[in-house]
Amino acid sequence: MVTAKAQAARMSIQQGSITATSSVPRQAESGRSQCTEDEIFYRNCRAAYLTVFRTSLENITSKDQLCLVLQQAGRNPSRKMLEKYWTQHTKKLNFDDFCEILKNEKRTGKSELLKAFKKLDLNSDGYLTHEELYKVLTTNGERMTHEEVKMIISEADINKDGKLDYTEFCKLFLATVETSQKTAVARLEAMTKMKQQQFGSSTVASLELCSSPSSKSLLATSQNPETDLIPKVDSRLPSRMSSARSRRASISSTITMGPITTKGLKLTEPKAMKNWQHTWSKGCFFLEEDGGIVSHRYRLELHQTTNVCLTIRPLNLSESEEKQSSWMNVDTSLFVLRNNGDSEVLEVVCVTELREKEKFGWKGELRSGVYHLLPFTTGCRLRKRRKSKTREAKLVHREDGNLALTKEFRAALSDIFEIIDLDGNGLLSFDEYNFFELRTSGEKCDREAWVVCQENFDTKKNELTRQGFMDLNLMEANDREGDPKDLWVTLESMGYSKTLEMHEACPFAISIYAEDSKLNLTPISLEAGGNLLNSVICKSVISKGEAKAMKNYSNLVIHIYKTETRITSVIENKSETRVIVHVNNEQSKNSVSSRGLSIFAVEVAPKTTTVCQHVMPINEKLEWIYSCTESIVT
Structure with a gap:
């Protein structure tokens, strides 16, 4: 869009798009x-x-x-x-x-x-x-x-x-x-x-x-889309220090964690479990542009009270067990909720904290009834990748004058098919295809459009086959005369980079065994965590974790809950005014925050609680240290 200045300014032309910049030095002195x-x-x-x-x-x-x-x-x-x-x-x-x-x-x-x-x-x-x-x-x-x-x-x-x-x-x-x-x-x-x-x-x-x-x-906003060129001359830089502050309220916590062994939280499945009733479903975590995470949610129905074993794990799409998919180190978890009596309030029943390699699970008794399953990942290991300068992969090419999908694109589409085939039967139902459309276009496919799809592409049992899914994408390429723009929209929505590597998504699988009851597991939505997940995590941490009131500001309480694999902190603001908390993790070692930064600020509304951060080790085989200082200026 606009502006520059002759001495130390900016310059831009919208659509021609110019802004003078320099790369701020990566390594200074x-x-x-x-x-x-x-x-x-x-x-x-x-x-x-x-x-x-x-x-x-x-x-x-x-x-x-x-x-x-x-x-x-x-x-x-x-x-x-x-x-x-x-x-x-x-x-x-x-x-x-x-x-x-x-x-x-x-x-x-x-x-x-x-x-x-x-x-x-x-x-x-x-x-x-x-x-x-x-x-x-x-x-x-x-x-x-x-x-x-x-x-x-x-x-x-x-x-x-x-x-x-x-x-x-x-x-x-x-x-x-x-x-x-x-x-x-x-x-x-x-x-x-x-x-x-x-x-x-x-x-x-x-x-x-x-x-x-x-x-x-210094900088101005232009309204002309063609030639926004407005240099401004102002070489002055801010020099005045911020005004003096009153006392500082802060709290510090340091927790040293050993290498992860999972001995204390080891998941051991019942010996007779193979004879229990079983159901399962796939799903996926998708990383949004704003850093939020979208995932499938599920409805579980138990016909009678019974012992249950449920697990969630990243789904390996690699054909070779030795060469696992890049997202297999992403942490996963599953919150199980149900209605509290006749009210619409959802209560946390259990959460998967037992672990066996990349699989997280829970064992116990669940009453008959309907449950809501919320998959969750901290985001510590599912982060936005910086765009590389690698050449963009080719999606389509010509064969004897006809448009065809490249081998690499077909392989990516095959993996996408595996992800969206939630029940794993090798076919896409109307509901499964709808989740795909919702993710890639933001709109659902109506029944009439689905009938047209069935009439024009390969189906089996009224469901779309893998080949039908490939042909559907080829048709889209033909409709655009080989222009891959819309195909890239699909790929990027599914977490793929320009090199056809899936970096910003993590497919997972949920598995549930019930000893004495029939059970039904149904995917019901694809949405961001939002207020519900924030509330669920806060309640879980407050009920299990350690609480510390902030020195000089007792209305602010920091709750910290640790497992062998991660540490979560929650900020509780009991006051009548909003509070902005500065968080400093600079002294932490071998650890990564879900915020993606070592220093950040969190705004907490009056009389509310919010998740501050999740912290996990970078290398699980080494000791890691959580060292955090939360502070506000009162």
Whole structure:
């Protein structure tokens, strides 16, 4: 979309899409060479955020603010991008949301910048006249004043020949932006050291910078979709420290965990279980753009009270047991709920915490009745992958003039068929296909469309065969004359990367044995965890875990529950006002948080509880340490 400034600004052209950025240094001076990639990423996020806001606890409250802070981070906030993250329902975004956006949106480099300038260079001579540039800057988007344009042109006309050599200007501009970003990072680090001297050796999560009150014209939002080019000249950087705070309320917890052996939580199945009644179903966890996780949910009906053994495990799609699918280390769990008497409130009956290799299970007695099964994964090991520069896989090709699916694409479709064939009978029922359509298109298939599908593609017992599913995708390719765009929508919705590897999904299998009862297991929905899962986890942790009231702020209680394989913390806010809690995991070792960051903030509404984080070991064969400090400024 818009803006730049001659000294240390941003620049963008929507659809031509330009934003001058530089890659903020991955490895700075040798003294900082030990920083991890995540730490460097978070540091740069924070430095950018604090050039706009006083603290990282402040929320982004408008689309203009979102545009501004994204540009400070060297991104290209086109109108399309802004509308993607700031919808008509968005009221605010916090620092965590900002970090997630930066993970998803790449920086723009010199080639993109030059491409955008060339769209304005009508005679393709490598120059823009002052008149051409002046006309663009004073007629499109947020119109600039004569004085502002003169300042821009004065900076941009390096040779003082009345023309803008935009190749040279791009070099100068990128160098200036890099200097600006380095300055912001350096100031943040300098203030970190100052705060460490004031508060001790521990890193202070709430260290902030204040933005200059005159930063209004740093970046602007243009409305022109074709030529959004609005440089702004303002080399000032925020320099004032945040105002003094009153006392700090905090709580720290350190838990040292040994290598995982599962001896204390070993899953042993009853010897006679093979003679029990049995049912099973497949399902899948899908990682969303915003980091949320969608999964299937189930309804279980028991006809009489009986002993039950239920398990959940990742589903290996590899034909070779030696070469397991990449998602087999993803943790899985199953919450079993039922209605509390005649009320609609769902109570947690049990959760799978016993373990045998990658399988998690529970054994015990369940009364007759209807139960709701909620599959769950912490997300610690199911994270967004950074987009690689590897060449995009080919999906279709021509054979004797006819369009055909490539071998690699057919293999991916075969795996997708295995995942969506929930009952494992080798066929897709109407309900199973509907779950697939809901995931990939957001809409259900009606009965009439299903009849047409049955009439045109291979079916058996009124269900779609594997070959019919392949032909359905081939038809879609033919309808688009070989354009794979829609096929990629399907693949990416199912968790596939451009190299046809499934990185952002984890198929699983649920298995249930009942000793003395018939049982029915039915997939009923495909949805995100939401409030129900948050409530379930909170109740489970509060009932089983250890509670610690925060020093100097007794209305805030941290509940921590640990098993051999993971640690979960829940924040309970008993006060009448919302609270923002800073969480610092920097001292943890060999562990990964479900938040994906070592430092983050959590907002807790009045009189509510929320899941703070899940933490798991990176290497289960080694000792791991959970070391966390939660703090607020009162």
